[in-house]
Amino acid sequence: MGCDYLAEPPSYSQFFQNYLLPNKPVLIGPRVISSWPAYHAWASHADPDNPQIDWDYLSDVYGEHEVMVADCATREFSDQKRETMRFRDLVALWKAGHGGALYAKDWHLARAVATAAPPPSPSPAPSSPSRGPALGSFYATPALFRDDWMNAYYSACTADDFRFVYAGAAHTFTPLHRDVYASYSWSTNVAGRKRWWLFPPAQTPLLGGEARGDVVPSGWYHQVENLTACISINHNWCNSVNLPALYESMCAKVEEVERALEDVQELLAQNGTDWRGEWTRIVQDVVEKDAGWNWVTFWKMVLHALRIASGCEDQTSSLWEPASPELTPPWSFIKARVRPCFDDFIRREQCEFELVEGLRGVVDAVGAALQINGAREPYSL
Structure with a gap:
């Protein structure tokens, strides 16, 4: 190529x-x-x-x-x-x-x-x-x-x-x-x-x-x-265009860590009936230490971007000048890229959005943001 x-x-x-x-x-x-x-x-x-x-x-x-x-x-x-x-x-x-x-x-x-x-x-x-x-x-x-x-x-x-x-x-x-x-x-x-x-x-x-x-x-x-x-x-x-690739990479990293810690999972399962929450916390902690992110970070980033892109909230920083609408895809495109990742995440068998402290509120807010009918349509693709 x-x-x-x-x-x-x-x-x-x-x-x-x-x-x-x-x-x-x-x-x-x-x-x-x-x-x-x-x-x-x-x-x-x-x-x-x-x-x-x-x-x-x-x-x-x-x-x-x-x-x-x-x-x-x-x-x-x-x-x-x-x-x-x-x-x-x-x-x-x-x-x-x-x-x-x-x-x-x-x-x-x-x-x-x-x-x-x-x-x-x-x-x-x-x-x-x-x-x-x-x-x-x-x-x-x-x-x-x-x-x-x-x-x-x-x-x-x-x-x-x-x-x-x-x-x-x-x-x-x-x-x-x-x-x-x-x-x-x-x-x-x-x-x-x-x-x-x-x-x-x-x-x-x-x-x-x-x-x-x-x-x-x-x-x-x-x-x-x-x-x-x-x-x-x-x-x-990253942005909405490559977000699906980031999501797939996050899923792969979680699975890699889970395989590496299978013995820990077995030990937790033997020592108590309510072990899934502790297991999920351990996995997410290792994922974060390995590359700096976990699911909380990922979905907080997505939520921050959606709130800005939809025009609902100005979450800018003096350290970063946000992109103007003509330098971003349309709101409809952004939602279409995020939605499959969101739907897949809430269906994951690991149920992280239920088990990771603080994540349920972030994920619910992402779902609410995806319901917004934004007005940022700078050009048609």
């Missing part, structure tokens, strides 16, 4: 029809990020084919932030060995010619900057007097990706999000993986080049490019290597 390259960002309807619905990857040219402060402040683009990352600037501005660092040369269980360090110390290692296998990953820089008291701004480099503000919003989510149920919910209702910065030297990499619960991913190189290997879902049983910006479809396994020193901004995201 080929991967389209678009020099200019498509319209939302083109993106929806050509990439979201068929679940296809796409590369979009650098113009989509040309207005970002990070594009101008983090690197010199005097030579567009060979931008130079300003590690001194990044260290001065963001050096005190703690970052998760993966050692790409050391494997630990099924992932790379990881540790936490100050970003300034990581840059110092690189500048001293050490730590070439170290890769800063999953850095929640946008949230950290937005929620922290701003320190005094450093003086700009003498040779770069117009390189933009040191702190504040260093990028804006492209319009095509703003219909994002994950980050809308997490930004408004939790202390977490799925917005990341990645920074590493040439040949650092992320091993083969599928993003959390089959979510979408978009990745934009602020500077540097990456090579992506993408495997569609049909090839999953067989598994045991270079660009400025990538959109990774739902459920596609992928591996990514930095061909040069590289710094990028990435989001995991």
